[in-house]
Amino acid sequence: MKKLAMASVAVMAAAAAFPAYAAGISDDIVKIGILNDQSGVYADFGGKWSYEAAKMAVEDFGGTVLDKKIEVITADHQNKPDVAANIARQWYDEDKVDAIMELTTSSVALAVQGISKEKKKIDIVTGAATTALTGDQCSPYGFHWAYDTHALAVGTGGALVENGGDTWYFLTADYAFGYSLEEQTSKFVTDNGGKVLGSVRHPLSSTDFSSFLLQAQASGAKVIGLADAGLDTANAIKQASEFGIVQGGQRLAALLFTLSEVHGLGAEAAQGLSLTEGFYWDRNDESREFGKRFHDRTGRMPNMIQAGTYSAVLQYLKAIKKVGTDETEAVSKALHEMPVNDVFAHNGKVGANGRMIYDMYLMEVKKPSEMKGDWDYYNVLATVPGDKAFIKPSESGCALAQ
Structure with missing residues (x-):
């Protein structure tokens, strides 16, 4: 009886440790x-x-x-x-x-x-x-x-400074996403010994970036950081190409840009662009x-x-x-x-806190002459370890991770 009672206690303890869920598919x-x-x-x-x-x-x-x-x-x-x-x-x-x-x-x-x-x-x-x-x-x-914005800032901001891009000027979308991206990237630029020379804000869905780009070009910054996304980034890169900014020795850093947008631009306009992605098909x-x-x-x-x-x-x-x-x-x-x-x-x-942590990659868009075929756009400049790329759960501000 004593053994039976002990076994019953063990079963109840196991049940408490592993809550019962409805089996099967609702x-x-x-x-x-x-x-x-x-x-x-x-x-x-x-x-x-x-x-x-x-x-x-x-x-x-x-x-x-x-x-x-x-x-x-x-x-x-x-x-x-x-x-x-x-x-x-x-x-x-x-x-x-x-x-x-x-x-x-x-x-x-x-x-x-x-x-x-x-x-x-x-x-x-x-x-x-x-x-x-x-x-x-x-x-x-x-x-x-x-x-997330932290991983992009670490990858393109911190890692690019380590690769020689130590002075920055930002073209920033004039809404919360752009501010956050500029702020976080600036932090990693300065934390890695770089310097931010200035910034200018542009409206969402801009079509004319000429005045903003001319300010960035005149700053003499080694890197022009594009703290925007989608068509805004694409339009800024197209016009930067027309101004010969990359050919003049400055680098463009797209803080949120992916292979799809690079392909839409084409290698001629996107060549030399630095960006961070978490996946590349040709790795x-x-x-x-x-x-x-x-x-x-x-x-x-x-x-x-x-x-x-x-x-x-x-x-x-x-x-x-x-x-x-x-x-x-x-x-x-x-x-x-x-x-x-x-x-x-x-x-x-x-x-x-629900954040999936994995390695990210700092990429550079190849010159057209370097491409071996369609979609062969990237050189991988650096791997950013996941534990560095993403905020530690305990420091994220999430109550579940405290």
Whole structure:
């Protein structure tokens, strides 16, 4: 009897340590929503190509999880938080979506993460930049998977100074994202012994950067930092090429720019550009194989947003399989515990604040004469270790990580 009683205590202790979750798949289907910009300035940044990456992940996983169908749906949030919020609520309440991913644009991502927290649903952000997602607005069900402003600042700011770019002048988008990117990059420039010579702010969706570029050129700074994104960055680079700024010895540093935008510009205009990404298709055999398959179905190579979306979907499905249910608490716990090993990240780890930590890369766009074929755009200048690229969870301001 004594042994039986002890065994009962052990069973109860185990039950307390591992909460009981409802086994199996709710609604007999796992439904994932890819919500992003598909018609505006970030349409190439993630867009319908992230949707294709998500479908690739489902196909590579086998199409089912725990013997239940996996479905991926998508919508365009038009870079409007209210539109995104309405879609998210409909997806959760009426369409029985289990998780929302991608979420380009920081204001959108924050809005949807708030709703996901309220509804106790998982969101995994690959397209937005703000560190607030895993900082003071973190969520037990929210994850930030690809890049953030801190990683871009460390990669392009700190690492570029170490490579000789020790004086900077900023062209900054005149809204919160641009200010944050300039501020964080300036910190890493000065922390690494560099100097910021000045900055100028431009309106969102500018078409004429000539006066801003002339100020930057006149500053004599070795690096002109573009603290903007999308078409603003592309237009600034095009006009910088017309002014011969790179040919004159100054470097352009795009603080948020990806392979998709480089391809849109072409190597002639983008040559010499420095930028940071968390993925490049031509780094190893595994990434080349993935890139070829992605190219076969889309006609383009993936950037870090699209490859990151593939990774996020795949890891989410792995977590469901591991815990035997799509119940949010159980899957969230598994996502925090499981290492990330796939084509996107090797030995990635998820902090208590939901930030996935992995290595980033400082890139330089090749000259056209150096390219060996289509999409052969980058030389990798430096690897930025994940623990350096991202804020330590304990220092992020997230209450979950204290």
